[in-house]
Amino acid sequence: MSTTTFGRVPAVEPGAATEPSYLTSENTIVSWLFTRDHKRIALLFFVSITFFFFVGGGAATLMRMNLATPEGLLQPALYNRMFTMHGIIMVWFFLIPSIPTTFGNFFIPMMIGARDLAFPRVNLLSWYVFNLSGFVVLYALIMGGADTGWTFYTPLSTVYANGYVFAAAMAVFINGFSSIMTALNFVVTIHRLRAPGMTWMRLPLFVWAIYAVSVVMLTATPVLAMDTFLLAVERFIGIGLFDPRHGGDPLLWQHMFWFYSHPAVYIMILPAMGVASEIIPCYARRPVFGYAGMTIALMSIAILSFFVWAHHMFVAGISIYSGIVFSLATFFVAVPSAIKVFNWTVSLHKGRITFDAPMLYALGFVLLFTMGGVTGLMLATLAVDVDVHGTYFVIAHFHYIMVGATVSAFFGALHYWWPKMTGRLYPEMWARFAAILTYVGFNLTFFPQFVLGYLGMPRRSYTYPAEWQSWNLLSSAGASILAVAYLLPLFYLGWSVFWGRKAGANPWGATGLEWLTPSPPPKHNFERTPAVRLGPYSYDPESDSFVTQEGTRHVR
Amino acid sequence: MYHWIPFWPDTAAVNAVVVNNLYIAELALSGLIMATVVVMMLSFCIHYRSRSTASRANLVEKTWHFEIVWTSATLGVFLILFVWGAAIYLWLFKPPPADEEVYVVGKQWMWKVEHPGGQREIDALHVPVDKTIRLVLASEDVIHSFFVPAFRIKHDVVPGTLETIWFKANKTGVFKLECTQYCGLQHATMQGDIVVMTAPDYARWLAEQGVNEALAAQGADLFRAHGCSGCHGENSTVHAPSLAGLYGTLVHLEDGSVRIADDAYLRDCILNPRSFTVAGYPPVMPDFSGQLGEDELLKLIAYIKSLAGKQEAGR
Numbered sequence: 001m002s003t004t005t006f007g008r009v010p011a012v013e014p015g016a017a018t019e020p021s022y023l024t025s026e027n028t029i030v031s032w033l034f035t036r037d038h039k040r041i042a043l044l045f046f047v048s049i050t051f052f053f054f055v056g057g058g059a060a061t062l063m064r065m066n067l068a069t070p071e072g073l074l075q076p077a078l079y080n081r082m083f084t085m086h087g088i089i090m091v092w093f094f095l096i097p098s099i100p101t102t103f104g105n106f107f108i109p110m111m112i113g114a115r116d117l118a119f120p121r122v123n124l125l126s127w128y129v130f131n132l133s134g135f136v137v138l139y140a141l142i143m144g145g146a147d148t149g150w151t152f153y154t155p156l157s158t159v160y161a162n163g164y165v166f167a168a169a170m171a172v173f174i175n176g177f178s179s180i181m182t183a184l185n186f187v188v189t190i191h192r193l194r195a196p197g198m199t200w201m202r203l204p205l206f207v208w209a210i211y212a213v214s215v216v217m218l219t220a221t222p223v224l225a226m227d228t229f230l231l232a233v234e235r236f237i238g239i240g241l242f243d244p245r246h247g248g249d250p251l252l253w254q255h256m257f258w259f260y261s262h263p264a265v266y267i268m269i270l271p272a273m274g275v276a277s278e279i280i281p282c283y284a285r286r287p288v289f290g291y292a293g294m295t296i297a298l299m300s301i302a303i304l305s306f307f308v309w310a311h312h313m314f315v316a317g318i319s320i321y322s323g324i325v326f327s328l329a330t331f332f333v334a335v336p337s338a339i340k341v342f343n344w345t346v347s348l349h350k351g352r353i354t355f356d357a358p359m360l361y362a363l364g365f366v367l368l369f370t371m372g373g374v375t376g377l378m379l380a381t382l383a384v385d386v387d388v389h390g391t392y393f394v395i396a397h398f399h400y401i402m403v404g405a406t407v408s409a410f411f412g413a414l415h416y417w418w419p420k421m422t423g424r425l426y427p428e429m430w431a432r433f434a435a436i437l438t439y440v441g442f443n444l445t446f447f448p449q450f451v452l453g454y455l456g457m458p459r460r461s462y463t464y465p466a467e468w469q470s471w472n473l474l475s476s477a478g479a480s481i482l483a484v485a486y487l488l489p490l491f492y493l494g495w496s497v498f499w500g501r502k503a504g505a506n507p508w509g510a511t512g513l514e515w516l517t518p519s520p521p522p523k524h525n526f527e528r529t530p531a532v533r534l535g536p537y538s539y540d541p542e543s544d545s546f547v548t549q550e551g552t553r554h555v556r
Numbered sequence: 557m558y559h560w561i562p563f564w565p566d567t568a569a570v571n572a573v574v575v576n577n578l579y580i581a582e583l584a585l586s587g588l589i590m591a592t593v594v595v596m597m598l599s600f601c602i603h604y605r606s607r608s609t610a611s612r613a614n615l616v617e618k619t620w621h622f623e624i625v626w627t628s629a630t631l632g633v634f635l636i637l638f639v640w641g642a643a644i645y646l647w648l649f650k651p652p653p654a655d656e657e658v659y660v661v662g663k664q665w666m667w668k669v670e671h672p673g674g675q676r677e678i679d680a681l682h683v684p685v686d687k688t689i690r691l692v693l694a695s696e697d698v699i700h701s702f703f704v705p706a707f708r709i710k711h712d713v714v715p716g717t718l719e720t721i722w723f724k725a726n727k728t729g730v731f732k733l734e735c736t737q738y739c740g741l742q743h744a745t746m747q748g749d750i751v752v753m754t755a756p757d758y759a760r761w762l763a764e765q766g767v768n769e770a771l772a773a774q775g776a777d778l779f780r781a782h783g784c785s786g787c788h789g790e791n792s793t794v795h796a797p798s799l800a801g802l803y804g805t806l807v808h809l810e811d812g813s814v815r816i817a818d819d820a821y822l823r824d825c826i827l828n829p830r831s832f833t834v835a836g837y838p839p840v841m842p843d844f845s846g847q848l849g850e851d852e853l854l855k856l857i858a859y860i861k862s863l864a865g866k867q868e869a870g871r
Contacts, residue, residue, distance in 0.1 A: 244716020381641030390736030456705025461744035
């Protein structure tokens, strides 16, 4: 790629009397801890969730080490606590906040031409609340962890479990408020702070995705707060809501829990879809295929996600007729996902495709998401779900979506926007290597688990019959590759902050408003409010040119 | 010990054959979808890589007709899968008339089995081949899940209620029985064997278990010991519903609702009679919650069921 920069490059040399970047404007600890700048808060969140990603990953590493042999390595009690804490930390402390609180926080205002989010103080408070819940979950972990599975099924969690269930549930409870605050901020910002000319149908798809996810977060998270609160009350006072001995119903918990936690799956994947929709057009140098269809699909997924929760309960003892209704609804929610996959793929047609690291991550995202999608269809099919429910098939399926797809998109976004966030380019070859390694390691880890699932290996088991060792060993070997692939960026990206080549304002020749600012952007993003004249993705592969959303044309 | 790498579980019941066909069809379809996406992606990536000189003229501007095509295609295929899966689900979860009924109680961390003849086993279930076996599942503590991979059947065992499932094994042999709902510390070891035997072998096995009182007879003892017979017995003068011929019929309750007198209903009535007062009877039955264990309940239910045939004989 040429070193020419595009867009509104500062007229003078860097270091001259331009407005200082958001990184260098003030440099006291107080200026970071009490910042109201969405970009700094995004970095604060980035530090927090990266920490939890590696804590949750550490638990996963111990689990895969344990499962390399049927005899195992850990005590059963420790293994049970590890998979519980792995689930809780990865779901609530990494996946759900991952893309929204970092890239959403950093780029939503920049992509719509705003100077900050609507409520900067609420944004900062969200980070503090997140960290408070983080301390509580770390307390639960260090004291010995909970042993209920991340789903806290009653009456195991309320009457029988003797770990730190209360602390873990309270961590989830507090964490929810952080989600709500961030989501509220995004909804208001996207409604109220769009630059002149930035109509709804000109919004980049990442903004649409964050909007969709914020609506889901705002509506579903309060239910989680109720669930965990009732769980705590039940555990302490034993009022019998979920206890059949007092006339309660254990399935009530499952209904309430999945009423939040199924939409939560879409909270984890929708932002990743947004990221892929930014990266693919940029590196294919052509408009995304079917922009309007993509927005409709995003919003349909967000709405339909509320009507499928009981597909987690097909064998739990719900009425078989409600099983049928929820299976049908689940097939409906799969339709917009399928449309998105086809649209991303066709977005490569007649492109001018380069295979930089973000693109490799994005293509990996599409493939892994498709794999998770087709196995999701199998799980939506009632009779097949009866067989594979509660086995490793389910584990493999949701890891393809939540780890394969979402974490790939997270790393894709990290590389794509790294020059904008830090002002430095990452080392391309290392990044491509990490992207490919992620894909290989991931498939090696999780594909064998589909086979294990159909063979009948139950999830949450610290041991298994000897004839299943080959697949488990493959999976553990894959996990070690995956661990390397996830650790690598920590080193080369860290290196690039100090020694990487300086990035221009728009190193990838992208069209969004965020690329009009210098890299890294000044504290208030834009010197003047941009005037938007075009939709996103005005790339022309024929002449290899592009037009920014402000309407300036550039030839590469 | 060396093992062949297993790719496919045993298929040892009529249930399994039906589910297998659907699973294979879905695997093929998934393969087709994945292949379509991979082939399209690869060919575009190669053909339109940045250095290629392929023409980029005439980009598709109107995309909606493509989108309508693949929306309706996926919707059509999905509906077929839905109907296929739902039809089997209804068949799997609506037990047909059974040749034999076995009671299974899950508790941390074992499966306790009681045969109608009174034979008991733990973490093992002996059944005859080619017979429809109906299982009544109960849990003493937390939620467990009864899973036999070779039969492709599974159902959660929820405390506070009874669940029924069925299977018809078509192969003799020993197959895995598992718990697939995390139930605490030793969840991973809550496993057993399903032993499918030929009819003569099974009859011999039943006989070898020693002289047992049949489950219904044990239930009859409990029926007397707990005073049930004082009201529900044949010669009772108390105005209480007769239990003869009750099982499987419709019961009209005081609150206007109608319930089928199945296993779960009988259990509810014994433990919580005031919520299930039968229309036309006074709510005088004491509540037996906390006084009867799950296996005792199952014996009482077996006894009440055994009364179903008696009334027909009397008519």
